[in-house]
Amino acid sequence: MGVARVLVIGGGIAGTATALALHKAGFDVEVHEAHPNSAEDLGAFLTLASNGMRALAQLDASAAVTALGFPLTSMRVLDGTGAELAKTPIGEAGDPLLQYRCLRRGDLNSALQAEASGRGIGIRHGARLASVVEDADGVTAHFADGSRATGDLLIGADGLGSTVRNATGPAVQPLYAGQQVFYGYTRTASLPAGDASITMIRGSGAAFGFAGSPDGETYWFARVSGEPLPAGRIAQGTAADWRELLLPLLRKDSTPAADIVAATDEDVLVTNATEIPTGSPWRAGRTLLVGDAAHAASPATGQGASMALEDAVVLAKCLRDAPGTDAALARYEELRRPRVEHNITVSGNISRGVPSPSPASRAAAPSRPGGDEIARLLDWRSDAWA
Numbered sequence: 001m002g003v004a005r006v007l008v009i010g011g012g013i014a015g016t017a018t019a020l021a022l023h024k025a026g027f028d029v030e031v032h033e034a035h036p037n038s039a040e041d042l043g044a045f046l047t048l049a050s051n052g053m054r055a056l057a058q059l060d061a062s063a064a065v066t067a068l069g070f071p072l073t074s075m076r077v078l079d080g081t082g083a084e085l086a087k088t089p090i091g092e093a094g095d096p097l098l099q100y101r102c103l104r105r106g107d108l109n110s111a112l113q114a115e116a117s118g119r120g121i122g123i124r125h126g127a128r129l130a131s132v133v134e135d136a137d138g139v140t141a142h143f144a145d146g147s148r149a150t151g152d153l154l155i156g157a158d159g160l161g162s163t164v165r166n167a168t169g170p171a172v173q174p175l176y177a178g179q180q181v182f183y184g185y186t187r188t189a190s191l192p193a194g195d196a197s198i199t200m201i202r203g204s205g206a207a208f209g210f211a212g213s214p215d216g217e218t219y220w221f222a223r224v225s226g227e228p229l230p231a232g233r234i235a236q237g238t239a240a241d242w243r244e245l246l247l248p249l250l251r252k253d254s255t256p257a258a259d260i261v262a263a264t265d266e267d268v269l270v271t272n273a274t275e276i277p278t279g280s281p282w283r284a285g286r287t288l289l290v291g292d293a294a295h296a297a298s299p300a301t302g303q304g305a306s307m308a309l310e311d312a313v314v315l316a317k318c319l320r321d322a323p324g325t326d327a328a329l330a331r332y333e334e335l336r337r338p339r340v341e342h343n344i345t346v347s348g349n350i351s352r353g354v355p356s357p358s359p360a361s362r363a364a365a366p367s368r369p370g371g372d373e374i375a376r377l378l379d380w381r382s383d384a385w386a
Contacts, residue, residue: 005030006029007029007155009129009164012033012159013105013109013305014291014292019121020121021316022316023120026320027319030124030149032129033127036126045104046103046105047100051378052305054375055309061112064111065112066097068108069103069107069213070101072099072198074090074197075088077200078200085202102213102219108305128143130144153288155290156293160292162289165289180223180228183219183268186260187217187218198210201255203250203257206222206246208255222257243262273298274298275344276344283329290315294340295337295341297340301346314332314377319332331384
């Protein structure tokens with residue numbers, strides 16, 4: 001089969017970036033997003049690592065993203081007494097386009113969608129997928145409102161609870177990765193203005209991290225080990241509930257964490273860390289999964305969005321350079337699966353408190369973010385088959 005028209009299901013970070021990459025590679029692409037405006041989980045923040053920023057640069061989208069959030073060029077690590085254990089540079093701190101960047105998920109999503117619309121890529125909101133039907137001539141997405149769209153290839157970029165994944169392959173159930181994850185923002189934490197550093201605290205009751213923006217807002221997260229929070233409790237919980245849960249854990253230590261959470265009024269979100277089991281299928285005929293739909297990992301490594309951006313570039317290059325679609329999708333999986341599943345494993349181990357791999361195992365692992373190999377793979381000018 002050849003590819004001329006591509007349907008992307010999901011207008012979040014993975015889906016919109018994939019559309020940008022495919023458009024740049026010369027394909028006719030259209031995005032179908034279930035939510036009325038943009039994807040869910042808009043309030044949480046994320047950190048784009050240098051590999052994610054490199055992928056954005058290859059999509060000519062750096063300017064849209066560096067206008068948001070703030071850069072991070074170093075990491076501090078504190079113990080439970082508040083003593084500094086280390087302070088090190090992170091990522092490619094010397095290049096403003098490749099520096100780590102801390103920003104709100106919703107802002108990133110909106111910026112990418114605006115970039116796509118500005119390039120003439122169609123994004124249809126309120127298009128909730130109902131089913132996928134494939135025949136010899138193509139693949140058709142049927143939506144809940146009775147509409148449909150047909151293409152040569154359908155990309156499922158609809159996240160952890162992917163309708164595409166559930167409709168086209170054997171049931172794959174996401175797994176709880178061992179931690180509850182909290183996110184918050186405050187302007188009243190009485191911390192110094194942002195110094196482009198993220199602080200990670202190895203607390204006795206919770207892992208905690210925070211960074212200060214240049215305008216005085218503190219972004220923070222906490223990861224708490226234990227049983228998953230019931231969906232009903234997450235849906236009904238309030239900021240006061242989450243502070244009540246967190247503060248006794250954080251007050252065990254002599255760090256800024258408890259004061260930061262206590263100073264946070266309403267801007268608190270919570271979720272359960274979740275992952276897709278490694279080895280899960282990504283492809284069924286004319287359908288391919290990307291981003292969290294294919295390889296969601298717990299947030300412990302902070303690589304989810306960056307891995308999705310890598311997916312977009314590598315997939316577009318494979319389709320652009322391959323002798324045929326089947327070969328392109330096989331090459332894409334060959335290039336991506338070892339890397340993203342390594343991330344699932346490492347991130348899950350951190351969330352579950354499992355010891356890190358041995359130095360020998362790490363040496364044999366796929367190239368790390370910022371390494372020469374991923375830089376070559378993401379380079380738009382290079383051949384995906386080289």
